[in-house]
Amino acid sequence: MTHTIAYRAAILDSLGDPAELGLENSYRYFEDGMMVVENGRISALGHAPEIMKGLKSGTKIHHYEDALITPGFIDTHIHYPQTGMIASYGDQLLDWLENYTFPAEQKFADPAHAEQVSEIFLNELMRNGTTTALVFGTVHPQSVDAFFSSAEKRNLRMIAGKVLMDRNAPATLTDTPESGYRDSKALIERWHGKGRLHYAVTPRFAPTSSPEQLATAGQLLREYDGLYMHTHLSENRNEIEWVKALFPEQNGYLDVYDHHNLLGQRSVFAHGVHLCDEECHRLAETDSAIAFCPTSNLFLGSGLFNLPQAEQHKIKVGLGTDVGAGTSFSMLQTINEAYKVMQLQGKKLHPFKSFYLATLGGARALQLEQQVGTLEPGSEADFVVLDYNATPLMSYRMQQAKSLEERLFVLMTLGDDRAVKATFAMGETVYNRD
Template sequence: MNDIKAIRSSFFDFTRSVADPSELEGSARFIEDGLLLLKAGKIISLQSWNEAQARLDPRLEILHLPDNIIMPGFIDSHIHYPQTEMIGADGEQLLDWLDHYTFPTESQYHCPDRSAGMASFFLDQLLRNGTTTAMVYGTVHAQSVDALFAAAFERHMRLIAGKVMMDRHAPDALLETPGQSEEATRGLIARWHNKGRLSYALTPRFAPTSSPELLAVVGRLRREFPDLYLQTHLSENTQEVAWVKALFPERVNYFDVYRHHGLTGRKSVFAHCLHLDEQEWRDLAHSRSAIAFCPTSNLFLGSGLFDLQKKWDWRIPLGIGTDVGAGTTFNLLQTLAEAYKVGQLRGYRLSVYEGLYHATLGAAHALSLDGVLGNFAPGKEADFVVLDPRATPLQRLRQANSATLRERLFLLMILGDDRTIYQTWIQGKPVYRRDDDEIKQGAA
């Protein structure tokens, strides 16, 4: 029995993807006292303790976590690892913020040692916050992505990442020609795509820093390697939208810039999407592209309020992104708390079921990973987070006077932070424990 692991605790997940928020509570599964069986980094089964105990081998050791709730690992759909070291920089609007903080910081990632040090720190922050999968931006430097993938491979993490592609409207030190960008990207694809649990994402930063020639290169690579991901930004800031209109007057709208070059569709993830016209919503839906909703970043930079109702109206896949460093936390519970407030400002009530769905199975669906992770279905990868609903005196007080599961989960979403993360597991092995505040590098 040494190759089977058993964990007894409370468990929460979603059993299926949904097309309407009214279906979320019905697809949610909560087992107050359950038993999770794992083998070789995969889920064998999740059952209630009463169902499972009669068939258990008495020799099986069981890890009992009675005061916790275990959920699938959180999925961060949009984040910039080099911006970790500038998180919380005095807020400005997007374009000035890029010039004053982002570009100077990213210009230092030509150094492999700096890239390796920050990649390690970044991934440790993800695990400390219960994030087991992420879609990540490097810098324009190939070595920044080499360092990130190497550190993720060592930790056995599932990661999607790519080198920023950028050939105009940025400092000279961060610019490349389309040919240079293609050569460096091809090398990274060859070294890392589908190695272990790693996937490569073509990463044109956004339309203003991409010439038509560069976007043509991205489109050519997308056609040649159809299983690659693509990540970029779309309609984050009103000034940005106006700039794109001036740079690409021949295109119908911002989304059409990407559509024209073949950059939309399944495995294409567009961050923000705050100022879309009706045609863009329709084209996003028809192309089967996905959105990354980044509430803390959108609020911090004053970019706007995302329309969650439109996402459901058009049935567009969506994940939650922290968008560090414009986002102000690595923690997806805190990010969901801000998403709730964004909804309130738009007259939309984000339920706790919807919030947790967007951070787990919904995000997995948006990233075309729902076949391998996102819930506790048999055969899926055993990445999960152990949450402590009573991590602080305030949380203990509120949990004690909460009568329903909905209330308990809602408080977890609204009051939770990194202290709420008790353990993080990758492929069936613990890699972070709050009690000893330690990251177990390579433990999986």
């Protein structure tokens, strides 16, 4: 039996990167729009009066006034085990890992703890309008089992993986090249491609994996089709120096991963704050992607990501909240901080570019643009309803807004989880504020 629902509101999605298409050609907008969802997929999109002519009689219509429908947000880098340590005071990257991250992650040896945090984490994503994420687990296979079980129940398109870490970490958090390979293989065979789930081979970062372990990560990528590779790159200057000391035979941080065959079109590198042009060229050449994580880069004092440099090299870029170093699950707050990162470099981040990065840009970084990231008919109905009157201040400010781009800018500057009225995955409500 066909299950059809129509949604009426202002509707916006991205058609491509404004850096390539120009602002005017980069988006599609319907002031009085309608989107029709049939059996979990979008079947029609356009101006409400036109779409309504073709609606089957009896089709239920949800009308959202003073609201904007956009594709669900896509978070290209986040750590679910760090949910309970968000907002931890006072350290930069390497000390922060030692003092906060590793103690928090040790608790995930307990499957019940992993299950509890998975539920809290996914509730937060849904409350913030994020429908797809690329997610770090811990070194424990049970952390990934718990996460995928929770995501599968909600029918979410999620990507995750077990951390590979065989050195420079507490003994309770290390595996070996052999056990990491074996555990990853079992998880891949259990979860990869099941429903809307995908597996990511996940070495934490170069300093915590031996060359032998990085080689086994490359081996997994060769053995299975469609796997992701998810790690960190050039986040902090001390980290970069440490990598040089650990891998003196390699020509820089990116080359460590390149040497072990970890670059490619499903490889996502978090941060990339301190990249040279040669590294940017190599990322683009291999169709690898960067997750731009502004809230965590500011919070840990790591530096300012150079988005214009990435654009110049035509590198795929998505946005990452990077919770728990990131300070919010909200993609609206993340683009608020991204705007400031650009301002500090004397550059602008236009609202259309911001929403591109949070939706289609993330989908492209994850090679998922055929499935999610737009509202194109045929794609999966993952979308979010944003409330223009979420707070008294936002409501008052919106009364002064004279254009779509101004309304978007208010949303991304003043908006947070309160602005999310409802979140849908495959056409089903996964969060309803009211």
